[in-house]
Amino acid sequence: MTTEAIASPMATRIGQALDRLRERRPLVQNITNYVSMDIAANALLALGASPAMVHAPEEIDDFGRLIQALAINIGTLSSDWVAAMTLAATVAHERGTPWVLDPVGAGATRFRDASVQQLLPFGPSVIRGNASEIMAVAASCGLGLSAARPKGVDSANTTSEAEVLSIELARHVGCVVVATGAIDFITDGRRQAHLANGSPLMTQVTAIGCSLSAITAAFCAIEPDRFDAAVAALAVVGIAGERAAAQTARPGSFRTAWIDQLAALDATAITSDLKLS
Amino acid sequence: MTTEAIASPMATRIGQALDRLRERRPLVQNITNYVSMDIAANALLALGASPAMVHAPEEIDDFGRLIQALAINIGTLSSDWVAAMTLAATVAHERGTPWVLDPVGAGATRFRDASVQQLLPFGPSVIRGNASEIMAVAASCGLGLSAARPKGVDSANTTSEAEVLSIELARHVGCVVVATGAIDFITDGRRQAHLANGSPLMTQVTAIGCSLSAITAAFCAIEPDRFDAAVAALAVVGIAGERAAAQTARPGSFRTAWIDQLAALDATAITSDLKLS
């Protein structure tokens, strides 16, 4: 089976999911790090979703009634925010609202690992991290012998090193796991896919990974199959990145062009550019 | 009376206010949400004001002596920040410093409505929100029968639906009320105006509304008539938006172009572009 043979029906499904997202304009709550708030909100808006950054424990229950998805990102952590994240995950779990966990910097500190362990019981729909982060989360679940080499919030591992642990983690938690890198790996413990879209410039702009997690939550709001939702999010983010990189080789301009391309993206672009296998 | 007949002397006054703002360079304290901090600070700088983001209770009294205006925005709320906002509003009230309230997401949660009610007694000079937010603030003041349909932090109401409640709210609080949308509505309970400047792209970039509230505070610092100050802020933000939209149709580039146009704006641009009635 060639790459194209798989990509073609999936490309159609991604295009339809994007149309549906723009039509329904899902409200996505983000409890995310300070660094990513601006770009994640702008990426969600550019794509066609409705972002809201809400984290006060006092209003999480009320706000939880309004949202269609939740993204939790542990980038700039503090104990207050872990409490808010835990409450939001609880509420999402009870109500069946899909939620995405971005375990930024997992493995770098015990506080991060403990925070992730506190959140996992509430059943994330998708865990999205770089290869080192995914391997560290797996290790903190007692899976495998961790070879994660996190470097602050950057990854020192390739996604191919993370594949086996990603599958184990997906089965252990019962969710979709996405390990991003030059080649992205997506699995729900049963199915798996590789995506080759994207550009090295995406690692030279802060919080594009965080924005991807937020966009994954937006797709979960309109696509019940979380594996498909995760693939769709990776595809639009990566294709927009490639198209932006065709316009500029510099990170400042690239950030702007990437947002522009998210807004410009349509089903035709996905069909023509998708590199899925 | 035609639109032009009204606009012409007002355009002149707005141009003069902008010149005065750039000459005096007012120091504007912002206690605002994390999402808007970067763009609001850059918008104030581009226009010619001096922004400062200061929220520690320990320094609000000291800092309150230095500022010419205050903007309070409840976007990313928490109980600590509500306490800081309340203290800053108290200090501004005591010293006669003009302050602007941006009730982001009012009506979406009880915590937001309670926070707004806690702040209103300290006499904001201007309340600026989208139509749903203004209607929700009015409702939480016991005015009218709320038909507000907030959608997260976006509006599901038009400003024409919000006009009657805006006037009632302005009279109830004793301030200027601005409901923004495709057509902006401004009232002090006695006078009213409609502004048709702006671009739909302004809703595709996060926190342009928050930046407008900060810019409204900057104009309050140099224009004692708060109705005129609010109109001036709306005019410069909307005209810059139109001019930016003439340069690009994409939200990433638009954000950059809007900041550029705020810096480039002068009295001539206002006279030629103002759509006030």
Place this chain on the structure above:
Amino acid sequence: MTTEAIASPMATRIGQALDRLRERRPLVQNITNYVSMDIAANALLALGASPAMVHAPEEIDDFGRLIQALAINIGTLSSDWVAAMTLAATVAHERGTPWVLDPVGAGATRFRDASVQQLLPFGPSVIRGNASEIMAVAASCGLGLSAARPKGVDSANTTSEAEVLSIELARHVGCVVVATGAIDFITDGRRQAHLANGSPLMTQVTAIGCSLSAITAAFCAIEPDRFDAAVAALAVVGIAGERAAAQTARPGSFRTAWIDQLAALDATAITSDLKLS
């Protein structure tokens, strides 16, 4: 001795430092203000360093083992953050990790001055502020008769007014002091240098000064002579600013162009553009 005669070997050293920074890609922890997080992270990435924004007391000790430098910036202060800053400075001091202090708004409130005094005993490698901030820090150390006229977070003093106090402060604390302005002044209490690179547009974009402090920390990670590290940081930031200003006269575009130029900068650009005396 002419300017060129001094600049030439220094330009070579700065170019070598930049190459080393890109090769080693130091992990720089930032405990900084909310306004600057996005631009500081992007500036560090564009230059070639690895930024991390980490401030939870629970993880400062763990994370401190991974980093090569630390930048502390008191822009949007609160008591919780002062505690985190103090802990991080303590850990850096114990481990010999270089750290940079950016005393944003020093002199504007007693809370800021007290926070700076709480941090100074932990031996910053470099203090970087505008002229008013440096003069205020010196004054709060009991040096000179302060003539600092801070205006919120902007400066009302020129760096030439701050020279004597900068030297006294450098000797008092035992660190490098950098006072930035149209002409930047750098001293370690013994050596001194003036840098004339930069553009007035740099003051029309928020947090370029904060980003400079973060970049100074990155250079301290790879250059044991902190005086040279500070000069290198000022040089790359200022030269990138000049080159960006040659592309655009507007602040929105300038912000993007400045990031682009940081990524594009190389030893040749430094040799040709450096204005050091």
